[in-house]
Amino acid sequence: MAKAHDLILHNYDFSNYAEKARIALGYKGLKWCSVIIPETAPKPSLTPLTGGYRRTPVLQIGADIYCDTRLILRELERRYPNPPIYPPENAALARMIAFWAENQLFRPMSLYVSGNNMDVLPANLQADRSRMRGLPIPDEATVKRAARRNGPPVRVQIAWVEEVLSDGREWMTGSAVTIADFAVYHALWFITARSERLAHELDPYPHIKAWMARVRAFGNGTPTSMQPDEALAVAAAAEPEPPRASKPFEEDPPVGSPVRIRADDYGRDSIEGELVLIDQEEIALRRTDPVVGEMVVHFPRLGYDLRAVRA
Numbered sequence: 001m002a003k004a005h006d007l008i009l010h011n012y013d014f015s016n017y018a019e020k021a022r023i024a025l026g027y028k029g030l031k032w033c034s035v036i037i038p039e040t041a042p043k044p045s046l047t048p049l050t051g052g053y054r055r056t057p058v059l060q061i062g063a064d065i066y067c068d069t070r071l072i073l074r075e076l077e078r079r080y081p082n083p084p085i086y087p088p089e090n091a092a093l094a095r096m097i098a099f100w101a102e103n104q105l106f107r108p109m110s111l112y113v114s115g116n117n118m119d120v121l122p123a124n125l126q127a128d129r130s131r132m133r134g135l136p137i138p139d140e141a142t143v144k145r146a147a148r149r150n151g152p153p154v155r156v157q158i159a160w161v162e163e164v165l166s167d168g169r170e171w172m173t174g175s176a177v178t179i180a181d182f183a184v185y186h187a188l189w190f191i192t193a194r195s196e197r198l199a200h201e202l203d204p205y206p207h208i209k210a211w212m213a214r215v216r217a218f219g220n221g222t223p224t225s226m227q228p229d230e231a232l233a234v235a236a237a238a239e240p241e242p243p244r245a246s247k248p249f250e251e252d253p254p255v256g257s258p259v260r261i262r263a264d265d266y267g268r269d270s271i272e273g274e275l276v277l278i279d280q281e282e283i284a285l286r287r288t289d290p291v292v293g294e295m296v297v298h299f300p301r302l303g304y305d306l307r308a309v310r311a
């Protein structure tokens with residue numbers, strides 16, 4: 001039986017955000033339990049844990065659930081500070097690069113890569129992702145046209161990465177590994193996650209290739225496979241950890257009040273609960289689930305929309 005403090009990552013193989021978390025687990029040399037979740041909705045063994053958040057990956061530690069890799073990596077850093085992902089001297093610059101990689105580079109990358117790999121991705125993927133974004137379900141020709149349209153913006157941005165690395169620096173912001181390395185890496189890793197078909201996109205870039213090999217060498221840590229039911233049993237048997245002290249802004253809803261939170265971009269299912277922690281980086285809600293009991297679900301502040309629930 002797994003223990004309450006085990007790291008349990010709910011993930012699947014070709015998820016690039018999951019790869020970001022797996023590489024961070026490798027970098028920190030951690031042991032973890034791997035629960036394979038469905039690649040598309042519904043996710044019946046995940047929903048009792050998250051209260052409705054469906055994106056991948058999710059980190060579980062007992063009855064605490066960390067949603068979104070931006071918070072998952074921060075939480076790993078808090079619990080296992082060495083080696084660091086946010087060294088103070090360039091953490092702010094690294095966060096800005098990570099924001100660009102995940103908000104500007106990755107969307108065209110995802111359309112370009114998945115539209116060129118339809119035969120090796122799940123058949124219902126396009127329909128599921130369109131539903132997740134509230135978009136009409138595209139036919140094959142539309143998906144292929146989107147892939148073609150997104151080749152150029154992908155290429156333009158990959159060239160920026162080569163330019164950054166071309167002064168011979170070891171890591172994205174200089175001589176220290178930062179969050180920027182994980183965020184840019186997973187976007188480029190996605191190019192060959194399911195096939196080598198687009199590998200040629202990186203051929204002109206020796207610095208990117210050498211840097212990716214350095215990041216890849218972190219490995220994925222030491223995973224052991226865990227069944228979804230066991231993860232639910234771990235949550236049911238555990239109590240959430242007592243929340244840290246909050247540091248709210250004046251505009252924030254009061255700690256202890258009923259709130260609703262959802263992603264502000266896509267996969268916008270809302271989760272309701274009692275606000276138990278809010279600070280600059282993090283928002284956490286306590287909820288009681290009929291299957292697993294009391295849970296605390298944690299989100300990053302940025303990228304999420306928090307509202308008071310009015311009676």
Ligand SMILES: N[C@@H](CCC(=O)N[C@@H](CS)C(=O)NCC(=O)O)C(=O)O
Nearest residue numbers: 015016017039054055056068069070
């Ligand atoms: N900001 C989120 C994005 C996560 C995300 O978009 N993950 C993709 C998979 S790589 C996803 O959730 N796709 C839909 C799904 O898995 O249900 C994070 O950093 O974790």
